[in-house]
Amino acid sequence: xxxxxxxxxxxxxxxxxxxxxxxxxxxxxxxxxxxxxxxxxxxxxxxxxxxxxxxxxxxxxxxxxxxxxxxxxxxxx
Numbered sequence: 001x002x003x004x005x006x007x008x009x010x011x012x013x014x015x016x017x018x019x020x021x022x023x024x025x026x027x028x029x030x031x032x033x034x035x036x037x038x039x040x041x042x043x044x045x046x047x048x049x050x051x052x053x054x055x056x057x058x059x060x061x062x063x064x065x066x067x068x069x070x071x072x073x074x075x076x077x
Contacts, residue, residue, distance in 0.1 A: 007032075 007030070009016040016032065024030075040048060058064075 007022060008019040009032070010019060011017075
């Protein structure tokens with residue numbers, strides 16, 4: 001089973017440099033994703049905005065579920 005860990009690094013001269021020591025074994029490889037703002041084309045942005053509006057309107061109508069229900073579903077993934 002794979003586990004996820006949070007590793008902090010910074011970019012220095014085009015390379016990732018770890019900000020703190022790690023206990024990863026020598027030669028270990030990992031994949032990294034950066035936190036950058038999503039760049040959506042106008043059509044994607046319109047779809048996202050419409051989905052957010054629809055969700056907000058449903059919430060205003062009282063069509064909500066407890067967060068605990070969502071968290072339980074996420075635990076099963």
